Amino acid sequence: MNDIYLPFQIGEQYENWEFDLDVAEKERVPGYDSYYFIWSKPFLHIIPNTIEMIFCVDILQAVIMEVRDISLHEISEVESMLIKLYGSYRTQKIVSHTVDIYTIDTCVVLWLISITAERRFIIAYGATVTLNQIIFR
Numbered sequence: 001m002n003d004i005y006l007p008f009q010i011g012e013q014y015e016n017w018e019f020d021l022d023v024a025e026k027e028r029v030p031g032y033d034s035y036y037f038i039w040s041k042p043f044l045h046i047i048p049n050t051i052e053m054i055f056c057v058d059i060l061q062a063v064i065m066e067v068r069d070i071s072l073h074e075i076s077e078v079e080s081m082l083i084k085l086y087g088s089y090r091t092q093k094i095v096s097h098t099v100d101i102y103t104i105d106t107c108v109v110l111w112l113i114s115i116t117a118e119r120r121f122i123i124a125y126g127a128t129v130t131l132n133q134i135i136f137r
Helices: 072-086
Strands: 021-023 031-039 050-056 059-068 090-094 097-103 108-115 120-127
Touching: 072 097, 072 108, 072 120
Parallel strands: none
Antiparallel strands: 021 031, 031 050, 050 059, 059 120, 090 097, 097 108, 108 120
């Protein structure tokens, strides 16, 4: 998978970032390895507060970026940019969140979870099978 707008490419090797990662205390997906990227890395025009990378057998399967303290206007701008980049989306209820799901290619999707009451949002992208197993804390 190669998408120039995504900060990390799904399917790449752990060794590409092994010195830039801290081990997460809990696994989001049982049996997968979760790490936090220790540097800043922009997505579109936003710098996430946290970036979590999820690997299975040293292959990147999913990325979760969380942005906190963001205005409703900025959330709206991100939504507009995603529509321009990836076209239409479908909405689905997952756990207690409404998720906008964009298809990037046949195997990779991007989830946008806007939590406007808390002025934050989560963008998760990766293999559909992996995202469906993610436990949101």
